[in-house]
Amino acid sequence: MNHLVKAIDNRISRRTYIDNPVDSKKIEKLFSLVDKYNQEGKLQMELIVEGGDAFSKLSRSYGFFKNVHTILAMKGKTNDSYVCEKLGFYGELLVLEATLLGLGTCWVGGSFDRKSQVFHVEKDEILPYVITVGECLDEKSFREKLIHGLSHQRSTKVEDLIVASGNINKLPIEFIEAMKAVHKAPSAMNSQPVRFEYTNGEVYAHHKNPSVKDSVDLGIAKAHFIVKAGGSFEWGNGGKWLK
Numbered sequence: 423m424n425h426l427v428k429a430i431d432n433r434i435s436r437r438t439y440i441d442n443p444v445d446s447k448k449i450e451k452l453f454s455l456v457d458k459y460n461q462e463g464k465l466q467m468e469l470i471v472e473g474g475d476a477f478s479k480l481s482r483s484y485g486f487f488k489n490v491h492t493i494l495a496m497k498g499k500t501n502d503s504y505v506c507e508k509l510g511f512y513g514e515l516l517v518l519e520a521t522l523l524g525l526g527t528c529w530v531g532g533s534f535d536r537k538s539q540v541f542h543v544e545k546d547e548i549l550p551y552v553i554t555v556g557e558c559l560d561e562k563s564f565r566e567k568l569i570h571g572l573s574h575q576r577s578t579k580v581e582d583l584i585v586a587s588g589n590i591n592k593l594p595i596e597f598i599e600a601m602k603a604v605h606k607a608p609s610a611m612n613s614q615p616v617r618f619e620y621t622n623g624e625v626y627a628h629h630k631n632p633s634v635k636d637s638v639d640l641g642i643a644k645a646h647f648i649v650k651a652g653g654s655f656e657w658g659n660g661g662k663w664l665k
């Protein structure tokens with residue numbers, strides 16, 4: 423997963439896309455990654471190449487997004503206790519892969535039409551999020567700059583995400599570097615709700631307000647940690663890093 427480190431530095435949420443379909447080679451690559459991660463995580467994520475209908479209503483919140491064509495429908499089974507955390511983890515790996523392909527992305531929790539005909543959600547499945555994916559201009563649009571500014575008013579430092587007893591400057595450099603990667607992770611409303619605890623050489627990831635849906639941010643933060651530091655994480659709030 424180390425190949426994704428560069429994408430962590432380059433990724434920011436993009437909401438204005440070029441009004442063209444995504445290049446077919448990139449789509450092919452994304453299809454195969456969705457397949458791979460669905461098998462690994464026992465998820466039902468779906469790449470919908472023409473999913474713009476879910477963003478076509480002219481309400482204010484849908485209006486944050488422009489020219490949405492391709493979306494990832496983040497679906498999983500309701501009886502999977504870690505479903506949202508896993509969607510966060512594997513969805514963020516897909517976001518970083520898409521970033522490496524030169525595509526813009528944005529996680530979306532609120533502002534899309536769940537009832538759109540583009541979705542096929544079985545009775546035993548949930549669709550808490552989508553991720554928009556598309557080609558973008560290098561320069562952010564005026565609207566994007568505005569939304570970015572609004573969602574980044576509060577500034578959290580890397581240290582704020584760390585829980586450790588003793589002198590924070592004495593923590594291993596490997597851990598600090600992984601925390602810098604976590605600091606760059608997207609989160610719902612930029613709330614950055616996940617803390618990493620370092621105790622006697624062990625690392626645990628905690629969500630401040632663990633609800634099923636919010637645990638998507640826990641999965642996203644764990645993905646960024648692992649891309650930088652390697653190893654894996656136990657699922658669940660308070661899950662331990664296994665190296």
Ligand SMILES: Cc1cc2nc3c(=O)[nH]c(=O)nc-3n(C[C@H](O)[C@H](O)[C@H](O)COP(=O)(O)O)c2cc1C
Nearest residue numbers: 434435529530531532533573608609610611612638
């Ligand atoms: C789970 C999740 C849900 C999100 N939902 C929305 C949304 O509904 N609308 C939106 O414009 N941005 C949404 N975002 C994007 C965040 O606002 C964005 O990640 C955050 O402000 C940090 O900015 P950055 O991604 O550019 O670093 C969501 C992000 C996450 C991780």
